[in-house]
Amino acid sequence: MAATISQKLGALLYILLFTAGFYCWIAYFCAFYYGGIITRTLLLLYTAYIWLPGLGRVAPTHGPDHAYFRGNPAWKKAAEYYPMTLKKTAELDPSKSYVFGFHPHGIISMSAFVAFATEGLNISKIFPGLTFHVLTLVQNFFTPFVRDVLLQHGMADCARQTCINILKKGHGRAIVLCVGGAREALLAEQEQFQIVLGKRMGFVRIAVQTGSCLVPVISFGENNIFQVSRPEEKSFMATVQKYLLKAVGLGFPLFHGKGLLVSPVGVMPYQSPIRLVVGAPIEVPHVADVYSEEGKRVVAEAHAQYVKALRGLWDKYKNQYALNRKGTFKIVDLPPPKSAE
Numbered sequence: 001m002a003a004t005i006s007q008k009l010g011a012l013l014y015i016l017l018f019t020a021g022f023y024c025w026i027a028y029f030c031a032f033y034y035g036g037i038i039t040r041t042l043l044l045l046y047t048a049y050i051w052l053p054g055l056g057r058v059a060p061t062h063g064p065d066h067a068y069f070r071g072n073p074a075w076k077k078a079a080e081y082y083p084m085t086l087k088k089t090a091e092l093d094p095s096k097s098y099v100f101g102f103h104p105h106g107i108i109s110m111s112a113f114v115a116f117a118t119e120g121l122n123i124s125k126i127f128p129g130l131t132f133h134v135l136t137l138v139q140n141f142f143t144p145f146v147r148d149v150l151l152q153h154g155m156a157d158c159a160r161q162t163c164i165n166i167l168k169k170g171h172g173r174a175i176v177l178c179v180g181g182a183r184e185a186l187l188a189e190q191e192q193f194q195i196v197l198g199k200r201m202g203f204v205r206i207a208v209q210t211g212s213c214l215v216p217v218i219s220f221g222e223n224n225i226f227q228v229s230r231p232e233e234k235s236f237m238a239t240v241q242k243y244l245l246k247a248v249g250l251g252f253p254l255f256h257g258k259g260l261l262v263s264p265v266g267v268m269p270y271q272s273p274i275r276l277v278v279g280a281p282i283e284v285p286h287v288a289d290v291y292s293e294e295g296k297r298v299v300a301e302a303h304a305q306y307v308k309a310l311r312g313l314w315d316k317y318k319n320q321y322a323l324n325r326k327g328t329f330k331i332v333d334l335p336p337p338k339s340a341e
């Protein structure tokens, strides 16, 4: 079905938000350059506020208390555009706290944002009593204006201490992490499920240390909304991508979508269904010192349990939501299990 204008604009809004850091810095420098003394003073005060520890920096490191933009109706339109849906496989008790692992990262983690940082899918009705915080790179919170928009969606930075600060606030907190990060973004390809998880222990440590449950999430279709060109191994482009990943921690995949109006190539994502499946919560033992012998053992066991649950979720839903898959589910930094499809 053709998308309506408002659905297209909803989808476009996230693309703008995702790339907004770039425009915001340009706007900032233009305002500074052309502005008078008052504009410049205000900009400097604002920058000091967001950069200095103890001032505005507190919000992203402790999770914002208000999130007024989550209910923006544009996000409902964005969800309708693909369309995007969410399947819950178990209830989540709001007297506990949760660490959601979201896979795959895709190019821009569109569905992690729309599902958990907005009311686009009515998440507060699906999981009543939970407060969601989608976590992203700390760099975003040093960027003027973008920072405030993200905070108003309940987002915070993904530093270990931030996760702990939020989960310790009390019951019903849920943090959402795109566990595979930039490395997984570079593996995004249509109809493929290449996951970076085998050596990612940090999110499990946080759950163990704070006594939170782990919740696996698969977003079937997140990888399908853009066309990606993965450069050949060892090619010049692949080397540049690897270098940038190492140097600045960001993935720069080469991708395109379609145009907003008629052009076949542009930044608009394709209208391809995105089906999120939220797995059952995994209870993990609570160990205060995750680096003790016992802590390490518990973390390794919980990680193995999580990997198993994620594979189980894939196996259960692949024939429903990944009918056109080309590759199978693969955790690239783990040897494949014997019984893999």
Ligand SMILES: *[C@@H]1O[C@H](CO)[C@@H](O)[C@H](O)[C@H]1NC(C)=O
Residues within 6 Å of the ligand: 079, 120, 121, 122
């Ligand atoms: C969200 O809730 C509203 C009001 O109850 C309903 O009209 C709408 O269809 C729901 N949206 C989704 C995506 O479930």
